[in-house]
Amino acid sequence: MLDVAAVAEQLIIESPWPFELKQAFIALAGLHDLGKFSETFRGVLREGAYQPFTHWELTEILLLTEDDWLADWLGGTEEVREVLYAAVAGHHGRPPQTNLQRRERRKCLRAVGEGHEAAQRLLELFKQLWPEASLDSLDEEAAISFSWWLPGFCTAADWIGSNTTWFSPKALELEPEAYLEEARVIAQKAVKEAGLSGTMAREGALFDFALRPLQEACVSLALPKGPTLVVLEAETGVGKTEAALILAQRMILAGKGRGLFFALPTMATADAMFGRAKQVMERMFTNPSLTLAHGRAGLSVPFRDLVNEGSRTGKSDDQSGVTSAEWLASDNRRALLADVGIGTIDQALLSVLPVRFQTLRHYGLASKILVVDEVHEMGEPYIAEELVALLRMHRAMGGSAILLTATLPLKLRARLLETYGGISESHAYPAITIAGGETVTQFDDDARPQKGPVLVERLSTMDEAVHYIAQSAADGAACVWVRNAVDDAIAAVDALRAKGVQAHLLHARFALCDRKKLEQDVLNRVGRNGTDRKGFVLVSTQIVEASLDLDFDVMVSDLAPIGSLIQRVGRLWRHMDVRPATQRPVPSPILKVLSPDPADVQDDRWLQKVLERGAWVYSLPDMWRTASALFKAGEIKTPDGLRPLIEAVHGDEVESLPSVLESAEAEGYGKAMAARQRALQNLATIEYGYRKGGCGADDTTYPTRFGDETRILALARQTDHGLVPWAQAEGGLSDELSRSELAALWALSEVSVRSKRLVGLDLPDQDRADIHEAQKDWPQWKKNVVTICPVPEIDGTICQGLCYRNDIGLTICHS
Numbered sequence: 001m002l003d004v005a006a007v008a009e010q011l012i013i014e015s016p017w018p019f020e021l022k023q024a025f026i027a028l029a030g031l032h033d034l035g036k037f038s039e040t041f042r043g044v045l046r047e048g049a050y051q052p053f054t055h056w057e058l059t060e061i062l063l064l065t066e067d068d069w070l071a072d073w074l075g076g077t078e079e080v081r082e083v084l085y086a087a088v089a090g091h092h093g094r095p096p097q098t099n100l101q102r103r104e105r106r107k108c109l110r111a112v113g114e115g116h117e118a119a120q121r122l123l124e125l126f127k128q129l130w131p132e133a134s135l136d137s138l139d140e141e142a143a144i145s146f147s148w149w150l151p152g153f154c155t156a157a158d159w160i161g162s163n164t165t166w167f168s169p170k171a172l173e174l175e176p177e178a179y180l181e182e183a184r185v186i187a188q189k190a191v192k193e194a195g196l197s198g199t200m201a202r203e204g205a206l207f208d209f210a211l212r213p214l215q216e217a218c219v220s221l222a223l224p225k226g227p228t229l230v231v232l233e234a235e236t237g238v239g240k241t242e243a244a245l246i247l248a249q250r251m252i253l254a255g256k257g258r259g260l261f262f263a264l265p266t267m268a269t270a271d272a273m274f275g276r277a278k279q280v281m282e283r284m285f286t287n288p289s290l291t292l293a294h295g296r297a298g299l300s301v302p303f304r305d306l307v308n309e310g311s312r313t314g315k316s317d318d319q320s321g322v323t324s325a326e327w328l329a330s331d332n333r334r335a336l337l338a339d340v341g342i343g344t345i346d347q348a349l350l351s352v353l354p355v356r357f358q359t360l361r362h363y364g365l366a367s368k369i370l371v372v373d374e375v376h377e378m379g380e381p382y383i384a385e386e387l388v389a390l391l392r393m394h395r396a397m398g399g400s401a402i403l404l405t406a407t408l409p410l411k412l413r414a415r416l417l418e419t420y421g422g423i424s425e426s427h428a429y430p431a432i433t434i435a436g437g438e439t440v441t442q443f444d445d446d447a448r449p450q451k452g453p454v455l456v457e458r459l460s461t462m463d464e465a466v467h468y469i470a471q472s473a474a475d476g477a478a479c480v481w482v483r484n485a486v487d488d489a490i491a492a493v494d495a496l497r498a499k500g501v502q503a504h505l506l507h508a509r510f511a512l513c514d515r516k517k518l519e520q521d522v523l524n525r526v527g528r529n530g531t532d533r534k535g536f537v538l539v540s541t542q543i544v545e546a547s548l549d550l551d552f553d554v555m556v557s558d559l560a561p562i563g564s565l566i567q568r569v570g571r572l573w574r575h576m577d578v579r580p581a582t583q584r585p586v587p588s589p590i591l592k593v594l595s596p597d598p599a600d601v602q603d604d605r606w607l608q609k610v611l612e613r614g615a616w617v618y619s620l621p622d623m624w625r626t627a628s629a630l631f632k633a634g635e636i637k638t639p640d641g642l643r644p645l646i647e648a649v650h651g652d653e654v655e656s657l658p659s660v661l662e663s664a665e666a667e668g669y670g671k672a673m674a675a676r677q678r679a680l681q682n683l684a685t686i687e688y689g690y691r692k693g694g695c696g697a698d699d700t701t702y703p704t705r706f707g708d709e710t711r712i713l714a715l716a717r718q719t720d721h722g723l724v725p726w727a728q729a730e731g732g733l734s735d736e737l738s739r740s741e742l743a744a745l746w747a748l749s750e751v752s753v754r755s756k757r758l759v760g761l762d763l764p765d766q767d768r769a770d771i772h773e774a775q776k777d778w779p780q781w782k783k784n785v786v787t788i789c790p791v792p793e794i795d796g797t798i799c800q801g802l803c804y805r806n807d808i809g810l811t812i813c814h815s
Contacts, residue, residue, distance in 0.1 A: 001122070002176065004154075004161035005030025005129075006183035010191040011157055014198050014258055015367070016398070020134035024074055027130040028088045029154045034122065035059035035089075037115035053111050057098045060089035061108040062119050064100070069120075073127045076135030080143040084135070086691035087147040091154035093356035094696020125176055145396040147690040152363025156196070156337060160327075166190035195289035195325030199259065199339040201252040206283050211246075212239045213443040217432060218246040223254055224437040228400040229391065229420035231375075233408055234430035235638040236570030238446070240404045241273070241373065247402055248369045249284050256400040257369040259288070261336060263345040265377040267294045268519075268547035273373070274342045275302055281322050281340050290322045293335035293343025299512065299747055303329070333357045336364030345372060345387075346704040352389040353702040354684040354695030366397040374546055375403045376563050379412050379650075381672045382706030385679035391419035393686055406570070407563035407642065409650035429643040449580045451573035453637040454589045456630055458597070460610065465556045465594050466495045469537060473501055476585040477553040478526050478533040482568050483541055484558045484614030490808060491612070492539045506540040510809040511715050513727035513748040519548060526550050528575050534585075544571055551575045553584050558614045559595035559607070561622040562630065562649045569636050591636065598627035601658040620664040621657055625649045675706045709755045713763075714746050715804055716774065716790045723774040723790055725749040739777055750786070751810050758812070762799045764789055 008029035012022050035041065035058030043049035053061075063070065063085040070081060089096045098104060109116065127133075138146065161167055166186055174182065191197050211219070214234050221230075230247055232240050248260050262277070264270045274292045281288050292303040306324040328338050335341055336348075341364070348370065351361035370390075372378070378387050391401055403416060410427070417424060422435025432440040459465050469479045483489040486507045496503035506518050525536045528549055542560075544550060545567040551574035557565060573581075573589040581588075596610045607615040607623055615623075629648035633641065648654060657665055682702045685693035715726035727748035737745070764771060764787070771788045778786075789798045796805045803811045 001030045001033055002180050003167045003183050004157045006187035007161040007191060008157040010187050018137050020132050021137050023130045023133035024135050027126050027133045029157045030126060032088050032091045032154045032158060034062045034119050037119040038111055039113035039115055040111040053108050056089045056092050057096045058108055058112055060085050060096045061105055066123060074133055074135045076138055079140045080135055080138050083143045083147045083689050084150060087150040088154055090151040090690055091158055095691045095694040144689040148359055148362050149366055149397055151690060152359035155360045160190050160194050195328040196337055199285040199288040201249060201285055206245055206280055207242060213446050215239050215243045215246055217440050217443055218243045222438055227395045227398050228256060229435040231403045231413060231433045233405055235642060236406050237574055244371050244402045244404055245280055248371060251369050251400050257367060259339040259368045261341040261365055261368040261370050263348045263372045265345060265374045266547055267296055267344055270294050270343050271300055272547055277342055278322050285339060288322055288339035289328060290324050290340045291328050291335040291338040293332050293341050293347045296747060299744060333360050336361050348390055349386045349704040352386060352393055352684055353682060354697055355702050356696045366399055370394055370399060370401040373404045376405045376407045381675040382679045385676055388415060388419055389683050395420055407566050407646050409646055427643055430639050449576040451576055451589050453635045454569050454591050455635050456591050458631055459592050459594045466499060468592055469556060470499045470501050472554040473535045473537050476534045478536045479554040480538045480552040481556040482544060484560060484617040486541055488612050488614045489539050489541050501537055503537045503539055506538060507809055508543055509751055511726050511749050511751055514806045526552060553586050556592045558611055559593055559623055559627055561618050562626045562645050595627050598624055601660060604660050619668050620661060621668055622649055624657060624661055625654055628655055678706060710752045711755045711758055712786045713751045713753060713789045714786050715749045716788050718790050723770050761801050763787055
């Protein structure tokens with residue numbers, strides 16, 4: 001317990017709260033295991049006896065029993081102390097649930113037995129060691145906010161202070177005061193090696209290039225006092241990410257945070273951001289720890305390289321360079337404790353869901369500037385409610401945030417600003433809006449080459465789209481066709497290849513190893529520095545909207561909601577400084593949209609007559625309003641024309657639907673209300689405090705996103721030595737690989753599929769001897785959620801109706 005208190009002292013050094021309050025939190029963190037003095041806990045250790053109450057539940061009971069004595073030492077009101085006792089006891093990832101009625105407390109104290117006297121002696125010792133500890137500065141509202149922070153603080157201190165790598169068991173040869181002094185020396189080393197010793201923000205320019213207008217505005221923008229929320233709205237390609245980093249640096253230098261967490265919508269966008277981050281972080285901080293936080297972070301080569309380098313060198317003494325400690329990188333729950341975290345928004349949203357160790361995530365985020373990119377993608381009712389709760393909780397602990405968006409509807413912007421007490425009536429675009437502060441809508445002209453307005457033309461049939469792309473490719477243009485559904489993308493590639501066009505395919509139903517190769521191939525051809533782009537043709541799904549920095553001369557897109565189309569157009573004539581108009585094989589940027597005529601709606605199958613599976617991906621009312629507004633405008637004009645288009649689809653005064661589509665709108669309202677209600681039910685009840693509002697459930701019980709259930713297929717190759725992961729090099733033997741290397745190969749071989757698409761298919765029997773052998777080292781949870789699917793070399797048929805090829809991906813065909 002003294003080890004943990006010594007670690008807590010290190011972790012709280014830079015926190016902005018009064019000295020006496022920090023002393024109280026240190027002492028409470030040290031008291032987290034008070035219940036281990038109980039006879040029942042010692043019985044578990046000695047004889048494996050039954051434990052009717054967990055030691056951490058007994059911690060709360062002992063603190064409540066000694067409350068009169070603790071009141072004399074710690075002060076504060078009874079309500080404040082009780083809230084924090086429960087928070088300290090809840091350091092194992094969930095709040096205590098013991099009945100606090102007098103009869104139940106007596107049962108608990110009987111379980112403590114003679115250990116009660118020892119616990120009292122320890123309390124007296126802690127008072128001697130931290131005599132100035134005081135809770136007097138907290139009212140009940142503040143204590144409730146801290147009740148979500150304190151368990152995570154205790155967990156972090158406990159996980160380091162209980163780690164025998166640093167704190168080995170010792171004979172009881174020292175007096176407590178002398179022991180604590182030794183523990184403090186070890187704690188300083190342990191916290192540094194774990195990657196939690198903190199960092200300092202550097203002053204000075206983050207970038208070598210001349211700043212663009214939006215970025216320049218962020219240099220001089222007036223920041224209000226206290227927790228701050230900034231919303232950056234601007235079209236794609238104008239440098240919002242760099243603008244956010246400039247703002248984040250200024251916020252940290254102003255004392256609004258001590259680190260940074262960059263939250264992105266997908267793992268692919270997080271990986272891309274991580275690849276860009278290292279050099280900037282070296283300029284922004286002194287020797288920061290950096291982590292990648294998402295479900296497949298371990299498969300990122302740049303991240304693994306950084307972790308391996310950090311394992312060899314640790315945090316450097318010359319205060320330069322970026323590191324990533326193995327202790328931080330080995331667990332997504334710890335990843336948010338790093339000075340700088342880059343990950344999916346899901347990792348942050350788990351801090352407001354009643355799941356195990358949500359408080360550890362909240363503790364990690366609380367000291368950070370939270371940057372949420374592509375925030376318009378979080379406008380669905382379920383995730384929007386989570387985001388609102390996240391911002392409110394972040395503000396309650398003094399946190400500041402920056403939101404980045406290209407296509408945020410005004411209604412959603414108003415909700416997000418309100419979380420920080422802000423309001424804005426401005427319709428200007430682009431804009432920088434500060435909750436409770438100024439709004440910037442006037443920017444200098446950008447002297448760099450611009451693509452200008454993008455004309456919009458409608459294509460009525462798939463044949464027209466195929467002909468247009470084939471002709472454009474023959475003229476030397478780099479072309480892309482963005483489809484709404486994987487099956488439609490595969491059909492488009494087949495049609496183009498039948499016309500003699502060497503079309504490439506990219507979608508989410510490839511094994512991860514194949515998808516990564518395909519993405520790199522596409523970047524090599526049509527990325528910023530791509531070569532051999534002449535006549536290149538890509539058919540892709542929505543994954544090209546944000547995750548890849550691509551640049552095409554010609555674009556066809558299936559009809560999609562206006563926000564998605566604006567994002568897609570951001571990949572058309574993108575790098576004008578590298579490829580100006582005079583170097584393009586076509587005279588102007590044109591978006592061809594495969595869509596039915598919005599003025600000719602005969603029945604509710606209006607959209608299905610042109611799009612197949614892609615007609616079911618998005619809301620039908622949004623699709624019709626997008627088509628109507630877009631074809632009337634005849635262009636996408638940036639930046640002036642974006643706000644009117646967005647509000648025409650998502651605003652308060654949208655166009656009335658044709659009568660035959662009205663039932664779809666009613667159905668959509670119902671689904672939205674259900675999703676919103678589900679979110680409100682799933683969120684932790686922050687205002688109740690941790691004991692009443694937390695839960696400690698499994699992550700899968702409270703998902704961060706609301707959608708169809710998915711199933712994970714792990715593709716395998718059949719060899720003479722049995723089944724091996726699809727990602728494993730041919731000829732390699734699994735028994736030559738370490739367990740972690742083999743696990744990584746299985747992860748790279750996974751494909752995620754909506755469960756309902758697999759209904760009726762005769763998937764491989766997981767009790768087969770070869771599959772059973774391949775799973776022998778898997779944990780049970782993985783066996784429950786991952787289905788191994790051997791892929792025959794001959795034709796790739798996994799079972800009737802299910803086939804995999806590395807150039808097409810997973811195809812599903814029900815007879």
